[in-house]
Amino acid sequence: MANATVPLTRRRFGETMRRDRWWIQPAIVFTILSSFLIYATWAAFQNAHYTFGNYLSPFYSPEIWGDSPHAFFGPKPGWWPGWLPFSPALIILPVPALFRFTCYYYRGAYYKAFWMDPVSCTVGEPRKTYLGERYFPLILQNVHRYFLILSAIFLVFLAHDAWLGFHFTDPATGATGLGMAVGSLVLTGNVVCLSGYLFGCHTVRHVFGGWRDQFSKHAAFKTPYACSSCLNRAHHRWAWVSLFMVAFTDIYVRLCSMGIWTDVRIF
Numbered sequence: 325m326a327n328a329t330v331p332l333t334r335r336r337f338g339e340t341m342r343r344d345r346w347w348i349q350p351a352i353v354f355t356i357l358s359s360f361l362i363y364a365t366w367a368a369f370q371n372a373h374y375t376f377g378n379y380l381s382p383f384y385s386p387e388i389w390g391d392s393p394h395a396f397f398g399p400k401p402g403w404w405p406g407w408l409p410f411s412p413a414l415i416i417l418p419v420p421a422l423f424r425f426t427c428y429y430y431r432g433a434y435y436k437a438f439w440m441d442p443v444s445c446t447v448g449e450p451r452k453t454y455l456g457e458r459y460f461p462l463i464l465q466n467v468h469r470y471f472l473i474l475s476a477i478f479l480v481f482l483a484h485d486a487w488l489g490f491h492f493t494d495p496a497t498g499a500t501g502l503g504m505a506v507g508s509l510v511l512t513g514n515v516v517c518l519s520g521y522l523f524g525c526h527t528v529r530h531v532f533g534g535w536r537d538q539f540s541k542h543a544a545f546k547t548p549y550a551c552s553s554c555l556n557r558a559h560h561r562w563a564w565v566s567l568f569m570v571a572f573t574d575i576y577v578r579l580c581s582m583g584i585w586t587d588v589r590i591f
Contacts, residue, residue: 335448346444353437356564360571364421367574368413373581374574378488379507381574382514386481387412394485416478420570423475426468428526429563469527479518486511492589504590510576517569521562524555 340346367374367383374381375392387394389401390412400410424430435441442449457465489508493500522528529552534545555562579585 335446340444340447342444342446346447350437350440350443353433356567357434357437360567363571364417367578368411368417369409371409371411371413373578374413376507376577376581376587378491378493379511379577379580379587380485380488381577382482382485382511382518382570383417383574384411384413385485386416386478388415419471419474419478422467423471424563424567426465426471427563428468429560431465472522472525472527475522479515479522482511482518483515486515505587506590507576507580507587508590510573514566514569514573517562517566520555521559521566523552524557524559524562525552526556526559528552529556 364383367381371390374384375394380387380392380394384390385394386396389395389397389399391399395412404410436443440450457463486508489511490502490504491500492503492505529549532545532548532552534542534549536542536545576585580587
């Protein structure tokens with residue numbers, strides 16, 4: 325049998341034979357993630373309008389120090405440097421931010437949209453070498469499992485905030501009772517979306533599977549693993565829906581606090 329040697333030529337950056345609009349998806353991802361980062365940074369530095377009655381923005385929860393009644397340890401501590409802007413969000417936001425930044429799905433999304441590595445299939449890349457995630461700095465992506473644990477703890481606080489969102493104080497009597505408003509549903513919807521995203525994480529599947537590779541010997545882990553796998557099949561959808569929902573929840577609380585939106589009471 326005759327053999328033919330075909331030389332392998334590397335495509336120039338952006339070079340491709342594709343006829344479709346391959347650039348649309350990375351462009352959309354770049355726009356959405358950039359917009360979210362800009363808004364979240366702006367909202368974190370505001371240190372204002374993050375509470376409205378019994379509502380607390382997820383960007384500021386848990387509020388460790390702050391000026392609202394939700395703060396665990398009161399106002400800004402005395403040891404906080406005077407030259408450093410203070411905001412309760414700046415203390416806690418790195419945890420969910422790094423959880424998303426190191427997420428397996430988001431890696432594939434922003435590697436293409438921001439680093440163009442690769443920008444799309446069969447499209448030329450801007451670099452000639454690939455070292456993988458075994459070397460610095462990408463080896464730091466392995467911290468994902470640890471920020472998963474911290475994010476799960478934060479989710480408990482957000483669930484508690486959603487529960488408080490169903491408690492209202494009667495301005496006439498001062499008594500507190502159960503009720504429901506649009507804001508109650510917004511905070512609850514945020515927890516549902518974040519739960520769908522977190523519990524469908526690839527790392528959670530491994531944890532729910534009991535760190536096992538063979539369920540026939542550990543049948544008790546089969547059902548939790550199957551439940552997490554069910555969420556994992558739509559992990560990319562949960563990732564985007566939860567991103568939009570957490571931003572919308574902050575916007576809702578902020579605009580209600582500013583008097584721009586009215587929180588409609590259902591009962």
